[in-house]
Amino acid sequence: MRIQIVLFDGFDLLDAIAPYEVFTAAAMYSDETITVELVSAEGERMVTSGVNHLQIQASSELDLTRKGIILVPGASGSVLDNGPESIPVKLQQATETNLSNLLKEAMMKPEILLSTVCGGSLILAMIGLLEGRHAVTHHMGMGLLSTTNAIPVNARIVDDRNLVTGGAVTSGLDVALYLVERELGPRIAHAVEQLFEYERRGTVWKAEGNIPKENQQENLVEETSHHSYTQSNETENFHGKWDTAISTPIGKLSVLLNLTKIDGQITGTAKQGEDIVTLDNLVLEGNQLKWSMKVSKPMRLNLKFIVSVDGNNMIGEAKAGMLPASKLIGHRIL
Structure with missing residues (x-):
C-alpha cells in the first residue's frame, strides 16, 4: 500500500508529520509492503512550511497511478487578518496550483482513499469537491465548509466512504490511526498506539445507524431566523x-x-x-x-x-x- 502525504507551500507541520510518524510505525508492524512518502504537486522539491518557514523535502510528484491513501494537511499562519501570511490565503494559493487538478482526479479513482487533516478539507471544499459530502475541519473553518455546500459534522473524524477528514491540528494522529485500523486492522493500530503511548479519541462519525432525534428548539430558532422583515x-x-x-x-x-x-x-x-x-x-x-x-x-x-x-x-x-x-x-x- 502506498501512502502519500501532500506538501504545499504554507502547510502545517504537525498536520503532515504526525500522520507520517503513525504510518511509518504501522509499516514496521505489518507484513504488507507499505511505503510512506512526502510528495508535492510539482514533484521533488523543498517545500516551505507555514511554521517558521521550515523547509521539508518532497521526494516526488503526487502519483495517482497506484492504489493507496493520499493525505492532505492544512495550512499554518495567521487567523487574525487577511494578509499574505493568513491561513485562508495560503489555502487559496494551494488551490491555484496543479494540486487542484490532481485532487479532482484522485477523487474520481475508486482505488484511492482521500484523507485530510484540519484545513486540508477546506482545500477540497474550495475546489468544489465536498458538495454534498460530510466532512470536518478546524472549528474555525466549519462555517466555510457550509458555504461551499459541504455538510459539516462536529466530530473528531468523519468517514464518508472514499473520503476521511479530521478536525483540528492534533487530529492528524487520530486520522492516521483510524486509517491504519480501517486498512490494516485494529491489531496493527493498537500496536502503534502502544508504541506512541497515545489512544485515539472520539467516535468516528459515519452516515450509518439510527438518526438522533432532532432538537425541536433549534428548529424553531432556525425557522424564526428566516422570517422576512421587508419594509x-x-x-x-x-x-x-x-x-x-x-x-x-x-x-x-x-x-x-x-x-x-x-x-x-x-x-x-x-x-x-x-x-x-x-x-x-x-x-x-x-x-x-x-x-x-x-x-x-x-x-x-x-x-x-x-x-x-x-x-x-x-x-x-x-x-x-x-x-x-x-x-x-x-x-x-x-
Missing part, C-alpha cells in the same frame, strides 16, 4: 442596477447587482463575468439589506452580504465562514 418603504432605496466591487483577500471581485421590487418584496440577481445567479434569502432589516449568494470565482462559496445605501452609493461587506469579511463598495448605474 416596503425602504425597498425603493435599493431598487436599480449596481456596479459593485468586493475587495477579497486575493483580489477584487466585480459584481453587477440588479435589485427590483415585485409585489412589495425585493428580489435580485448578481452577474459575475458571464455567470448570473439569484440572490437568496433577501431580507431588509431597517436600512440594511441582507442576502446570500453562490459564487464560483475565485472559489466556490456561498457568500453572505450586508449592505446599506446612501443615495446612489452602496457600502457593505461579504462574509464566508472563517474568511475575513470583504468590503463591498458600489454605485447605482440605472
Whole structure:
C-alpha cells in the first residue's frame, strides 16, 4: 500500500508529520509492503512550511497511478487578518496550483482513499469537491465548509466512504490511526498506539445507524431566523442596477447587482463575468439589506452580504465562514 502525504507551500507541520510518524510505525508492524512518502504537486522539491518557514523535502510528484491513501494537511499562519501570511490565503494559493487538478482526479479513482487533516478539507471544499459530502475541519473553518455546500459534522473524524477528514491540528494522529485500523486492522493500530503511548479519541462519525432525534428548539430558532422583515418603504432605496466591487483577500471581485421590487418584496440577481445567479434569502432589516449568494470565482462559496445605501452609493461587506469579511463598495448605474 502506498501512502502519500501532500506538501504545499504554507502547510502545517504537525498536520503532515504526525500522520507520517503513525504510518511509518504501522509499516514496521505489518507484513504488507507499505511505503510512506512526502510528495508535492510539482514533484521533488523543498517545500516551505507555514511554521517558521521550515523547509521539508518532497521526494516526488503526487502519483495517482497506484492504489493507496493520499493525505492532505492544512495550512499554518495567521487567523487574525487577511494578509499574505493568513491561513485562508495560503489555502487559496494551494488551490491555484496543479494540486487542484490532481485532487479532482484522485477523487474520481475508486482505488484511492482521500484523507485530510484540519484545513486540508477546506482545500477540497474550495475546489468544489465536498458538495454534498460530510466532512470536518478546524472549528474555525466549519462555517466555510457550509458555504461551499459541504455538510459539516462536529466530530473528531468523519468517514464518508472514499473520503476521511479530521478536525483540528492534533487530529492528524487520530486520522492516521483510524486509517491504519480501517486498512490494516485494529491489531496493527493498537500496536502503534502502544508504541506512541497515545489512544485515539472520539467516535468516528459515519452516515450509518439510527438518526438522533432532532432538537425541536433549534428548529424553531432556525425557522424564526428566516422570517422576512421587508419594509416596503425602504425597498425603493435599493431598487436599480449596481456596479459593485468586493475587495477579497486575493483580489477584487466585480459584481453587477440588479435589485427590483415585485409585489412589495425585493428580489435580485448578481452577474459575475458571464455567470448570473439569484440572490437568496433577501431580507431588509431597517436600512440594511441582507442576502446570500453562490459564487464560483475565485472559489466556490456561498457568500453572505450586508449592505446599506446612501443615495446612489452602496457600502457593505461579504462574509464566508472563517474568511475575513470583504468590503463591498458600489454605485447605482440605472
